[in-house]
Amino acid sequence: MHISEYKNYLELERQYSSHTSESYLRDLEQFAEFLKANDTNLENAHYSMVRQWMATLVEQEVSARSINRKMSSLKSYFKFLRNQGYVDHNIMSQHKSLTVSKKIQIPFSQKEVGELLSADYDLSSFNEVRDRAVIELLYVSGIRRAELLGLSISRVDLESNKLKVLGKRNKERVVPLMSSTVKILKQYLNLRESVQLNDVDVFFLTEKGKPIYASLVYRIVNGYFKRVSLKTKVSPHVLRHTFATHLLDQGADLNAIKELLGHASLASTQVYTHTSMQALKNVHASAHPRNKK
Incomplete structure (x- = not known):
C-alpha cells in the first residue's frame, strides 16, 4: 500500500x-x-496483528534489539500513511519498544590489531590485498560498514591522504588517512584494474568485478580477527568501536572523535568512554601513591 511513495519519502525527504x-x-x-x-494485508492491519508478529519473532528467538528495529520500521511506515491522509490513524502510535539490556562491546586490543596488521599477505592475490585493505580502512578511519559499501573511487583521495565519507542523512565528512593505509589502498587499486567493470564506480569490488556486499565485509572481518582474538563478538562495528576506544585511550578529544565518526550528537560518542575507563583505571592503579603503600 503506497510502498513506492514511502520509498521516495525515505530516500528524498528523510534522506x-x-x-x-x-x-x-x-x-x-x-x-x-x-x-x-x-x-489479511497491510491495508487491513491493526495493532493486535503487530503484537502477534512480535510474539512470533520472540518464539523464533529474534533478539529484542532486532524486533525493536522492525517495529521502528512499521512505526515510520504507518506514520507516513497517517500524515499523507491514507489512513485515519497510526496503529503504531501507542507502541512501546521492548527493553534491551545494554551490553558494553569489548573492543579489540591494540596488541590484537597490531598482530593482524603486521602479518604477511600475498601481494599478488586480489582477495588478500582487498581484504587487508578493508580491515585497514575500517580500523584507521572508523567508518561504518554501510559507508564502506557506498564508497566510490572519486571519494578516495590518495594524493591528499583523505577520504570523503557519505554518512547518515547524506551528511559528508572528511577523514584523514595514514600512510600505511594509503600504501595498501594503492596496492588494492593496482589489482582492482584486473577485475573492474566499466560501469562500476564502487571502490571495493568482488573478484568478479561486482560491488562488495554487507555479508562479505562481515566475513572478512570475522575471518581475520578469529586468528588473533578469542572474542565471540567479532564484526565490522566492533572495529569502529575499537577505532574510537583506541583514540580515547591515547588522549584524543571526544569532540574530535565525534566528528571523525560522523555522530550527530556527543551522546552517541560517549558510549565509547565506558570501555576506555579500564585504561584510566590501570593508570590510576599504577600511578596513584595510595596504591604504592
Missing part, C-alpha cells in the same frame, strides 16, 4: 541511504508476508 531504506522496506515486506499468511 536515508539506499541501504537504510532497503532495510526499512525489508522489515515491512516481512510483516506483509506475516499478514498474508494470516489471510
